[in-house]
Amino acid sequence: MPTLKRVIATIVIVIALVLVNAFMSKEGLFGFGIGAYPADVLMTLTINIILAVSLNLITGFTGQFSIGHAGFMAIGAYSSAYLVVYHAQFWERSLSGTVGSTVAHALIFLVAIAFGCLVAALAGLLVGIPSLRLRGDYLAIVTLGFAEIIRIVILNIDKVGGATGFSVPGYSNFIWVGGFAIISIVIVHNIIHSDIGRALVSIREDELAAEAMGINTTRYKVLAFVISSALAGLAGVLFGHYRQFLSTNDFQFIRSFEVIIMIVLGGMGSLTGAVLGAIVITIMPELLRKLPGDFSRYRLVVYAAMLIIIILTRPQGILGTREFSLSWLKRARKRPEGAQVVGGTSGVSIAEQGPPSAIDKEKDRENL
Amino acid sequence: MDTFVQQLINGLTIGAIYALLALGYTMVYGILRLINFAHGDIYMVGAFVGYFMAYQLGFATGPSLVGLSVVLVGSMIAAALVGMAIERFAYRPLRKYARMTTLIAAIGVSLLIENSFVARLGAAPRAFPQLLREQSYTLFGNAAISKSQILIFAVSIALMLLLQWVIFKTKVGTAMRAVSFNLNSAKLMGINTDFIISFTFALGSALAAAGGVLTAQYNPQIDPLMGILTGLKAFVAAVLGGIGNIPGAVLGGLLIGIAETFVVGYGQNVGIPSTFRDAVAFAILILVLLVRPSGLLGSTVQEKV
Numbered sequence: 001m002p003t004l005k006r007v008i009a010t011i012v013i014v015i016a017l018v019l020v021n022a023f024m025s026k027e028g029l030f031g032f033g034i035g036a037y038p039a040d041v042l043m044t045l046t047i048n049i050i051l052a053v054s055l056n057l058i059t060g061f062t063g064q065f066s067i068g069h070a071g072f073m074a075i076g077a078y079s080s081a082y083l084v085v086y087h088a089q090f091w092e093r094s095l096s097g098t099v100g101s102t103v104a105h106a107l108i109f110l111v112a113i114a115f116g117c118l119v120a121a122l123a124g125l126l127v128g129i130p131s132l133r134l135r136g137d138y139l140a141i142v143t144l145g146f147a148e149i150i151r152i153v154i155l156n157i158d159k160v161g162g163a164t165g166f167s168v169p170g171y172s173n174f175i176w177v178g179g180f181a182i183i184s185i186v187i188v189h190n191i192i193h194s195d196i197g198r199a200l201v202s203i204r205e206d207e208l209a210a211e212a213m214g215i216n217t218t219r220y221k222v223l224a225f226v227i228s229s230a231l232a233g234l235a236g237v238l239f240g241h242y243r244q245f246l247s248t249n250d251f252q253f254i255r256s257f258e259v260i261i262m263i264v265l266g267g268m269g270s271l272t273g274a275v276l277g278a279i280v281i282t283i284m285p286e287l288l289r290k291l292p293g294d295f296s297r298y299r300l301v302v303y304a305a306m307l308i309i310i311i312l313t314r315p316q317g318i319l320g321t322r323e324f325s326l327s328w329l330k331r332a333r334k335r336p337e338g339a340q341v342v343g344g345t346s347g348v349s350i351a352e353q354g355p356p357s358a359i360d361k362e363k364d365r366e367n368l
Numbered sequence: 369m370d371t372f373v374q375q376l377i378n379g380l381t382i383g384a385i386y387a388l389l390a391l392g393y394t395m396v397y398g399i400l401r402l403i404n405f406a407h408g409d410i411y412m413v414g415a416f417v418g419y420f421m422a423y424q425l426g427f428a429t430g431p432s433l434v435g436l437s438v439v440l441v442g443s444m445i446a447a448a449l450v451g452m453a454i455e456r457f458a459y460r461p462l463r464k465y466a467r468m469t470t471l472i473a474a475i476g477v478s479l480l481i482e483n484s485f486v487a488r489l490g491a492a493p494r495a496f497p498q499l500l501r502e503q504s505y506t507l508f509g510n511a512a513i514s515k516s517q518i519l520i521f522a523v524s525i526a527l528m529l530l531l532q533w534v535i536f537k538t539k540v541g542t543a544m545r546a547v548s549f550n551l552n553s554a555k556l557m558g559i560n561t562d563f564i565i566s567f568t569f570a571l572g573s574a575l576a577a578a579g580g581v582l583t584a585q586y587n588p589q590i591d592p593l594m595g596i597l598t599g600l601k602a603f604v605a606a607v608l609g610g611i612g613n614i615p616g617a618v619l620g621g622l623l624i625g626i627a628e629t630f631v632v633g634y635g636q637n638v639g640i641p642s643t644f645r646d647a648v649a650f651a652i653l654i655l656v657l658l659v660r661p662s663g664l665l666g667s668t669v670q671e672k673v
Contacts (some may be wrong), residue, residue, distance in 0.1 A: 065468070130658050137403060141607050142657055144600075145650030152647040253600070257475050264472045298487050304480035308458055311472050315465040359401050359467070360552050 013182060021174040039174075046177045047239050050184045051082060052262040052274040053230030057188050059260070060268040061197065062224045063204030064132065065140040067256045069232050071147025072120045074251035076233025077240035078160050080116030081168040084108065084241075087298040088169070109171040113180070113237050116160065120233020121226050123150070128225035144253055155248045165247040172241040180238060184231050186253075189271055202223055204269070265310060267317030272324035278319070280310075373511035375633045376626065381517045381586060381646060383625020384524040388579035389602030390609070390617035391531060392572025398417040398548040398612035399568050405474040406454055407576055408599015409481040410447050414483065414577025415590045417443040419496055428497035436499040440523070441582050451573025452566050460562070468654055493591040496584035506628035516586045527578055528618060532570065535614065544568060548612065601628075601649045608653050610666025624649045 024039035034042075055069050088108045095104035096120025131142045160166045191197050199220045203212040211217050240246050258281060284306060288299045295302075310318075391410055396404045418439045422428040427435030458477050462470045500519060504512045546554040547564045555561045583598075584590050605624045607617035609616025628649065632642045656664060 038567070131654075134657060134661055137397075137401075137609065138657060138661060139605065140403070142654055145604065145654050148650050149647045152644060156641055156643055259467075261472055261475060264468055268466075268468065298484075300483035301480065302485050304476055304483050308473055308476040308480065310597045311469060311476060312458070312461055315462050327641075359463070360550050362546075363401065363550055 017175045020178065024174050026218035027123045040285050041282065042207075043174065043177055043242055045263045045279060046174070047235050047242070048259070048262065048278040048282050049181050049275050050231060050235040050238070051182075052266070052278040053184050053188050053271065054228045054235070055259045056263045056268070056271065056274040057200075057231075058228040059223045060263050060270070060274065061192055061204060062200040062221060063207075064221055064225065065136060066143040066225070066228070067140050067253065067260060068127065068143030068145075068147035069228075069259045070251040070253060071143075071150040072124060072229040072232035073236035073239065073255070074147075074150055074154060074248065075123045076116035076120040077246055077251075078154055078166070078236075078238030079119040080112040080237040081139070081166055081240050082160055083115050084112050084169055084171075085166075088112070107173055108150075109176065109241065112171070112241070113234060116237035117230040120236065121230035123233075124229025125222065125225040128222045128229075132225060142322045144256065147251075147256060148253060151248050151251050154251075160289075161246070163248070165245055167244060168240045168244050170241055170244040172238050177238045177242065180234060183272065184234065185275070187227075187231070191224075192271070196220065196223070201269075207254065246345045261307065264317055265307075267319035269319060269321040270315045270317070270319045270323055272318035273317055273322075276319060280318070313324055370509040370511050371401065371633065373507065373509065375629050377507075377511060377513050377517060379517060379626035379629035380622060381520050381625070382628060383622035384520050385579045385583050385621075386602045386605045387618040387621025388527065388575045388582075389526050389599060390606040390621045391528070391614065392576050393606040394609070394611055394614060394617040395544075395568050395572050395605045397606065399544065399551075399565055400459070400463070400470070402459065402470050402474065403603065404572075405471070405599070406477040406481060407572065408595035408602065409478050409599075410454075410573045410595070411576040411599060411602075412485070412590070412592060412595035413481065414443045414447040414573075414580030415451055415496070415584045416489075416580075416592075417446040417577065417592065418581040418584060419494065419590060422497045422499060427499060431498055431501040433500075436519075436585075439499060440578060443577045443581050447573040447577030447580075448570035451569040451576075457568055457570040459636040460565075469569050482592055482596070489592060491592060493589045496588040496590050498585075498588065500585055514586075516582075520582045520586060523578060523582060531575070533557055534571070534615070540564070540567060595645075597646065601646075604649045604653050608656055608663055610663030613663070613665045615661055616665035626672070627652055 020042075024031050024042065025033065036049060039139065051069060055066065058064050058066050091108055091111075092101075092104055095107060099107075105245045119338045126141065127146045131139055131146070134142055154160060155163055192200065199210070199215045202213065202215060203217050207217055239250075243250075262277035263274050264277070265280060266275070267273030285299065288302055289296060291302065292300060389407065392407050392410070393404060396402055396407070403423070414497030418580075421439050421442050422435065425435070425438065427439060451660050458473045459470050462473055466605050475611070500515055503515045505518075506512050510637065533541075535544060543554065543559045543564050546559055547561050551561055554564075580590075580595075600622065602626060605620035606617045608619070608623065611617075628645050631640055631648045635642055635644060660666070
């Protein structure tokens with residue numbers, strides 16, 4: 001993209017973020033605005049997008065099945081909250097004098113975000129190096145185990161509230177959350193379109209073949225895992241500072257499951273799919289609150305049933321490994337008769353075609 | 369020494385329950401390479417079926433051996449049917465797709481069962497009726513073993529021996545082993561693989577339900593979410609022993625049960641708070657997998673191209 005286009009895009013995004021943020025505020029924008037509840041859903045949704053996009057890097061593109069995302073999110077949230085609660089007051093006082101309180105808040109929050117990401121990345125490195133030797137489901141259960149251990153350890157640290165929870169100053173608003181969501185999407189997009197991304201996809205498709213081609217698979221797997229953890233930590237920081245209260249119950253393994261559901265539902269190995277999955281999984285249970293009368297009691301039952309129905313009707317995910325793009329519309333308009341060209345089957349991966357022996361392939365790998 | 373024996377007995381009791389559940393995980397994994405996340409909920413369903421049977425059939429009024437056996441067998445049959453239905457409607461249509469897809473279906477089924485039970489019965493724990501006259505026997509020293517603990521040991525050992533017999537001595541068992549080795553080849557040899565998979569789910573679910581009813585005798589409180597953590601730890605036990613390996617599942621279950629009880633009992637002495645009870649299963653798992661990547665009894669895989 002030419003530089004000018006890039007600059008314009010950035011400016012448009014920033015203006016859009018500021019406008020949306022104003023829309024979500026109590027006063028609204030010129031009297032128009034959305035209520036506190038839709039604003040809350042939108043915030044949660046945006047944080048979920050960061051989570052889904054980051055997990056997609058390691059699970060969707062690299063093919064390493066991790067169920068520990070909630071753990072890294074917790075690390076990011078708690079470490080940044082610790083920093084802000086115990087160290088920020090002093091900085092705030094000294095900074096406010098020189099640059100004003102708004103800038104001071106922004107600077108402190110940036111430092112908190114950087115710190116949260118860094119600690120989560122370090123945790124990712126510590127967990128990743130030994131775990132990524134394991135394959136498939138063993139890796140899944142070990143990451144799940146690490147996440148639960150992280151949660152229980154945090155639960156036993158009194159300095160961050162332990163079981164009673166931890167109050168956090170609320171620095172984040174939609175400009176921060178939306179901005180970082182876009183930054184995460186751009187980061188992951190750039191990674192998967194670089195040579196690192198090609199290496200990661202080759203590991204997903206066939207790890208042995210990738211290694212034979214000279215790819216240092218361990219290094220790339222750990223790299224993807226660390227980046228993914230850092231972004232999960234980022235989501236955690238934003239989550240903590242938005243909610244202004246942290247409880248380890250927010251980081252139970254069901255949360256990791258939720259993120260996995262998002263990426264599988266949206267289409268594993270599709271960036272736009274992850275975003276779409278995050279939207280569906282966040283909005284669906286909220287819409288079900290509108291069920292009439294007594295049915296609202298069965299909200300979560302209907303939610304689970306719909307989840308099963310979606311996965312039964314679109315087993316490869318809503319988008320599969322394809323990416324949603326505006327060119328679909330363009331091409332459709334140019335060649336109305338060539339409907340089959342749109343998102344044609346040429347790019348369908350083997351995983352998506354689903355050979356009848358997907359289970360046997362796994363078994364053969366073990367039996368050989 | 370007395371407390372040590374006591375802790376050991378208590379640990380083995382919990383471990384036996386984990387083992388019963390782990391067997392279901394390991395059999396399903398062996399055949400479909402699927403982590404059946406709904407398995408812990410089957411255990412809960414088993415306990416609840418037992419609860420309602422006890423009340424409906426009038427066994428709740430007083431302890432009786434007949435009542436206990438009827439409730440135990442009845443809930444095992446009911447859970448077997450539930451397990452088969454889940455496999456038929458949620459997993460079978462997805463068999464030819466990537467394994468991750470079936471996993472999401474399993475999580476969906478698990479949420480469906482939990483949420484339906486919470487919506488219908490409420491999340492509050494219920495007291496399971498006592499079907500066994502509780503009594504404690506003193507072993508050597510001051511260590512005691514209760515009747516419900518003896519029941520757990522007796523029933524779980526009997527069920528495990530029965531399972532061993534089914535798998536290694538019967539025709540269905542041979543077919544199960546063939547399917548777990550290679551599904552398509554087994555089909556080519558004329559094995560009705562759909563039936564075998566159904567049968568495996570029925571077996572695993574029945575064992576889980578037995579675990580549910582037995583737990584409810586030992587610790588008479590049941591609630592719709594009781595299966596989540598227990599199920600997860602049982603899965604950890606299956607992986608610890610080497611997933612797909614039947615004796616491994618039992619070994620893993622017992623080890624985790626003992627480790628948990630010891631953390632609660634002795635953890636304080638070495639500075640581990642008892643709240644780490646739920647983390648210890650995972651910690652052991654991670655340590656073991658770092659040394660033996662396929663679990664304690666799992667065969668090490670040498671990959672070839």
